[in-house]
Amino acid sequence: MDLHFTSEQATPQEQAIVDAQVARMRGDIPQRSYLLPVLIAIQQRVGWISPGGLNYASNVLGVPPADVYGVADFYALLSTKAQALNVAHICDDIACANRGGAALCAAMEAALGPAGAGEATTWHHSPCLGLCEHAPAALVARAGETASSMLLPRATTGPLLAILAGAEPVRLPIETSLPQFGDASLKLLRRIGHVDPFSLTDYERSGGFAALRRAFEMGADAVMREVEASKLAGRGGAAFPAGAKWRSVLANPGPRYLVCNADESEPGTFKDRAVMEGDPYAVIEAMILAAFTTGCELGFLYLRGEYPLAHQYLSYAIEQCRAQDWLGANIQGSGFLFDIELRSGAGAYICGEETAMLNSIEGYRGEPRNKPPFPTQVGLFGKPTVINNVETLINIPGIVLEGGAAYAAIGTERSTGTKLYCVSGDVSRPGVYEAAFGITLRELLTLAGGVVGNLQAVLLGGAAGGFVTPEQLDTPLTFEGCRTAGATLGSAVVMPFNDQTDLRQVLLRIAAFFRDESCGQCVPCRVGVVRQQELLQRLSASAPIGDVASERALLKELGQAMRDASICALGHTASSAAESALSKFAIFQPR
């Protein structure tokens, strides 16, 4: 294809950045799948995607410039306009807004001017950064030759400004995210805080790779049977049985791919981050196990762009595993070949949706695909693909070592094993909690030190989830239990709000989130989320069109069309929080 370019030329620096990325490309996957890594590299070093840099990347990868622009302009962390090199992304999402996030935004505005302005340093509002247990959270990205980015817990104005100017941040130990730290009954979280996340030796010494060795002895068929017997359900939100998914991928001819979904962007969700920052090798081992069982030869670990520390640990862990023969051709002499590509997102919640993720990896806009066909049949590069959440995967080693039946004995009949819960909001000890399925909401909140203040509502499942009332605290936190309560467990967000919280503000923030994060592909969602936000704004301002009742009816209709006619689950669930709040609480009542 002959490409046509505008006259802008890349700087030598931009050329070198692109060339360095290109030199690292694998030969066995389409070149275009390096588009996002190339754009991210330019962004990190140059601070934006310039027309010259874009032309150069476009030419080298053979992707038309208009197309590359469409991709670059899809992601919130990529800028297609020149901007300040040092950028703070301040979380003002539902867990942070009331715990200093909104105040921090105001302080940034006072110090640096309006969001986006500023020559050398600027700031932006951010959706949830996956650090809700340490609200308010901020992400600092410093572009340049020695680019660095960092996620800041409990951010405050002074230190944040200093870090923007080059100071090193103070990091909180990972145990501070695990209030149960030291509890001997922990399974999935047992290593976190006890091992050096960089150390492969630590990992092996604490039982790491025992499951993989065992799996090589058992053979893939036997592992598959144990996974099926475990009744392990996906932890990414949809609760799809992992065994059935794996079986269906295996039924399709190879090559097959494995994708580990580490995009974790559902507001209120931070469990995968804690795992990856505390026990990165466990994720690698689990991916190898999954690939071995399903016959995948290449895996992609798609990590949320806002998790720089996890990126550092995981990329180091992958290098170590390659060096020590845990990745590559003929792993530990087993004859099994497998490698992992670590890929970063760049600020797009929708890329956590599995088919959007596939498009993102392939170098296209992160727009979900219509299903069927399902990724198990037609997935990455058109091949059968296993996609699993981080937490789903890290359950596999235990299943291999202890057996599927033993695993299935934990929890309830339909929700087996232990679960990681993300508890934040108005609670004494926010953090990641591990408990066997079946724990009730009341018990979990008690474990977390109880609600601060008088409980008004609990948001379950995040922005895509729904609210439960104080009367529903005995709901068991299982997939089926939450459904019965008219909510969803989703990604296991448990966010209590006390009676000081203005639920209308929470709903408005959720509505803004969906407006910001819709990919824009399909009409019901692209326009629907905007109309939903406007409608909630009108109700909040007591300025309904018609009366409150007709607005509520309109919201219902809108919700039904989004649920019925949208392409993906973002649109399907975009109205669920608002609809559940309106049905359960006395807000926006007709006067």
Added chain:
Amino acid sequence: MSETTRNGATPLVQLAPDAMTPIPRGPLPILPSRPSKMIDLTVDGRAVSVPEGATLIEATRRLSIDTPTLCFLENLTPVNVCRICVVELEGSRALVPSCSRKAEAGMKVLTDSERVRLSRRMVLELLASSVDVSTAPQFQEYMRRYGAHPERFGAAAAPANEGERDAAVPGRHHTGHGHSAATAASVAQPVKVDNDLYVRDYGKCILCYKCVEACGEDAQNTFAIAVAGRGFDARISTEYNVPLTESACVYCGNCIGVCPTGALMFKSEFDMRAAGTWNETAQTQTNTICPYCGVGCTLTVHVQADKIVKVTSPMEQPVTNGHLCIKGRFGWEWVNQR
């Protein structure tokens, strides 16, 4: 064949079945030996059979059911984004897009249930409340059919200034945190007039992706335009919104040919509309063969008051499926200058 067929309106059932199958990408497939296997399903309680691989819309058309479409076109790969063609499929939680969903044996489909009508009406209302559909007669007919009332969403917000929508930053908009009452956001914006052949009036764009497909893989292989931005700020754009004259555009006009709303319009038509002289009822359409090269594309020449006002090409044209090049599409200026 009349113009309206391209949006799947009334006479489509008369199309040869082959013309309804979207053109696959890549090399030509080896055609299965006929007769191909037939699939039996039920649509609105009536039995119908379609060849294996056919979509649900094809099944509805075999029963003379007129399924509305906006983003679907027989000569483009389905993108299934507008969702107006959704139907209710027994056993499926959500509705399914009939333009792309393959028929399977035993499927039970409803095309006019309460749920289907609600979603179709809502799609129309969402679009018409945010997009200028005044030059989309087919769209307006759908609005009448489904009783759409876009004004339910309130007064339209002020149009964007030039370049404002093109400068939107993904993931960031600057309203929605406060308690102020809102007007209905729209894509209204100034028309882009940057060349003598056609204009881009994105205030009329429903983001059906057809132009992108026609410019890219499905016809022209030029890739001058793509979808940029995200969410409600998503839009059709060249790289960095450069004028067409600096882009890869070769002015084949195939994007104009597929645009369902008049967002992409011949400059001749645009100027005549602006002057109030555009009058479709006074126009004649004559098919002729393009004189420029040996391909032999069919041209439909639209003439008003002895002047050619635009050139289209019938989609059933076997060689080019309605796509043309700059010469056939625009090379008639000299005719008007005699």
